Amino acid sequence: MPLLPADPDVPIAAATALRGGDPARCRCPGDSRATPAPKSRTIRPLLDADAEGWQLLLPTRRRLALSDFTSERVHVHNPTVIETALVELLDSAEAECVEAGRTDLGNRLRRIRNRVLDPAQLVLVVGEPDQGKSELINSLVNAPVCGSGENVSTIVPSLVRHADEPSAHLVEQETTRSPVGGDRTPVPIEEIREELERALGAGRQVRRTEIGLPRALLENGLALMDTPAVGGVTSSLGSVTEEAAAEADALLMVSDATQELTTNELNFLRRVTAVCPNIALVQPKTDLVPDWRHIVELNRKHLSNAGIAGRIFPVSARIRARATREKSQDLNTESGFPALLDHLRKEMAGAQEQLTRKLVAHNVTDSIDRITADLREELNNQNPRTATETLLELETAQRRAEDLKRLSGRWQKTLSDGIQELYSDIEYDFRERSWAVLHQANETLDEADPSTTWDEFEEWLRDSLRTAVAETFDWLDRRRERLTEQVADELLREQVRTLPNSDSIPVPDPLSRVPAPKAPKNANYPRGDQLLTGLRGSYGGVLMFGLMTSMAGLPLMNVISISAGLLLGSKSLNEEKDSRLKRRQTEARAAVQRYVEHVVFQVNKEARDAIRNTHQTLHDHCNRITEQAQIRISRSIQETKRMAEQSAVDRDARAKEIKKKLEELGALRKRANALTSNRIAAA
């Protein structure tokens, strides 16, 4: 496809002449071959000088132009076909980007699409402040159209393009995102700066200035745009430039030859080459320093280190101005401009199609690569992670289930042991206490006569037993609490240490259910009985002593026998009384014994009931917790299994989808690649 010799060192005249047959030309409407002499403008002298200068430098241009028409015809339909192919490619790539959720990339491609459809070749002149961007443009077109010099900084981008007559416009408030279009106000070309300032002062939203010049260089649709400096004190201007770079066909980076590229400049270059790969580094002011060649070499190294492909053009505007003045071709060559102009014509304007392809290919490939990388990552992350995760989850659940089994065995043992212990302990405890009471009661009954003190004694007995019961149950309650805590501690391993909300065991009143001990009988000893007993006792005495004294001649009934009778009578009465007391005491003891036994029985029953109750409560509580945990675990196992099954299905579907998408993207990328390698299929 390359129609033009790629060698930049082809003599300028020949190269320019050949350009007449450039395929890109056919898209420039109103293409006017001759450079009309501007009329009645103050800018005229300069323009005239330029026109003359060029005619002098390019004497063979007109002569050769005619023969070039043939070659033009050969290629005339080709660009449209390619353009359609490019737009199609861009559209599909954009659709992919949007589908992948990367609207940022999509927007970028949309802008590129606008560029492809735009016939102009936009070349952005970018760089740090005061490097001579505007001056470079002025030198390129040989007219002071962009304000340059001290104290003048470009605030609004200014577009220099071809026109039959020198003209200038202020463009306001773009309606489309395209760099051409918007509301245009014509202004006199020589007052463009003043007009711009006035407009900005009036608060008008001037997006850029547009200058039209009748220049051979621009005829092929090449448009140069002067941009606000990058990295100046007012940082907002630089971002305008970076934004614009996304829409440019090519960039001219300007960095003067007095010093090598700085870190900032290199960083800027890295950023903009990501969106616009066609770049050339222009190094003006070579006239000022003797060692500019060294600087150029250094920069070449810097660029290649940064992975930026771009040619370097050292130029000198001063020598160029002098060359124009003196019409000296040698000087012009020395200024370095011919090589740059040549590059602009050949690589930019001349090879517009090539350039557009490069731009489209770069952007499409870049976007597709990004989406592909995203998808690949998703694909890679998908398989292993889900499987191991499922396995891990299942394993965890199983371990938890086993843990739970062990745990419930443990708490059950703790509980039954505790309860068993409680039974025996409580029984023993109360028996001991009741024995103590019984012992004391026996002692009391040894001394006292139950018949007289019974009521008092019974009162005491009840009190003591009641106290003993209370103490035992109190102790039981404490034991219960401790047991509960022990079991709860076992459960703690399952992360739930909830104590069952069982009430404390109430102290029962078993005495009320036990019949009161019977008071011993024979408590009262009637007088008649006493008399009878006394008489029975005294009868023997009277008789015995009466007989003895009768031998002495005394009557049977004498003083002695009567006294003896009285004595013995009272003795036997006393004995009788004593034995009655003894009997009563024994009876009372037996009654107390029975009573206490009864109470013990009752208390044991109550205690057992209470303990059984406790056992039940605790068991239920623990069981509930364990069961809940069990349910949770089994549920989670089920869930994991279900998810694993489900995600396997999903995953397979998604993987298929991704693989298909990747294939599509690969095909798209191949098409994009084919663009650069110049083998595009016609339609």
Add this chain to the structure above:
Amino acid sequence: MTTARENGPTTALLGRARELLLRTMTFYRDDPRTAGWLRARLERLSEPLRMAVTGRVKSGKSTLINALVGAELAPSDPEERTQVNTVFRYAPEPGITVHTPHGGQQRMSVGELDAATIRDLQRWRPDEVARLVIESPSPGLQAITLIETPGVSSTAVKETGRSALAQILSEADAVLYLTRQPQQTDVQFLESVHELGVARRAPINTILALSRADEVATGDADSVEAAGRVANAYRDDPKIRSFVQYVLPVAGLLAQGGTTLGQAEFEALSELARLPRERLDELLLSADRFAGSRTPESVDAGTRRELLRRFGLFGLHRALAILGQGGIDHGRLRRSLLAESRIGELQEAVHLQFVERQEALRARSVLLAVDMALRANPRQGSGQLRGELDRLLANAHEWDELRVLSGLWSGQLSLPARLRAEAERLLGAHGDGAPARLGLTERAPARDIAERAGEAARRWRVLAADPLRDREHREAVWTVLRSCERLLATGGGQQRA
């Protein structure tokens, strides 16, 4: 514009700052590192003022140092290579001391300092050489010690170099920042230098020089003039003026060439100047042409290249134009070149802003050191010292006065001539004493002083309420007003004492 240096307005401030430094030293006496560091700061008070010459890559730091020193000590190179901080200071005998990063020192006695040796040393990596100290008997170094640093935003300088840069800047009393044209990076850098509270409180230690003024714009004959206009525009830029009062253009190469112009060079230039005008124009069209041409035969290629390296194309242009007027001798050419380079203005600014104000700058450095020490080693009881520091900072009205004075002198602030003269006087430009500030004789009675001060305060209070002035001017007027009030409050008493 004579400033009373001995009894300058800041002597008292420096005294108080020094006292605080001593107290901080005592406070950290059990911490040898901090105490040693503070002691070094204290010792520096008796040494000449330290000015760091820093700036963007290839902004002509070395060249300007040579111009200021008056000898070609600092090597310059088309490639940015300097990675080592280099201190140029006065000593009766020349010598080079190399400081290694681990605290080692090695002193080399050299018969004569030459740029090649220094260049070799400067190219060492920062992990090999921490700092170079060049001692030279040049008279230009007697009043001020210069510190050359690696460039800001350079592709060659690695991160280590940058941290060294930050460190050296914290050590300097004053900064001369060079750039071809102020850019975002420069503003960011100046901001980072003024990060600490003390530094923000007293932004009085920076001069911004648009170096390589000869290359701004197209390098035409009036390049330096043009750079001057650019400088004025930047001086009033709100971002820049918060750090800097002086923005000056300077053609470093021209200045260096001028100060070190040799007899042989003068003769070669005179030879060239005899060429016909058209021939000369052609010769001077580009550096390549000048170096490559053969006429006149008497000047050989080596000399031409050397001339080009030493003066630059713009310098040659100017020198030959001056010689073309005829009747110019060596000394006259030298003076003319220096005048065109505008190095004189820079030197005057350095003198006015730094050397004459060294008390204020030293006080600033001392307080900065105290601030840094307290910040780095906070401990029980340091709160009191910090309070003391804050009190000193809040009361350092002297810095405000100096800032307004520099604003007036550099043209950043503009007041009507009569007001300006009065403001300068009240701010202590003609002497710190109350009578001098009020324009009275030394023996004026206290009643007069009070009366005058009251009058001035009334006048400036009316001005302070003027809504037509912008913020900077209102602040300046407030500062003058506060000076008046200080005079009112203490004037009479101090007079007696």
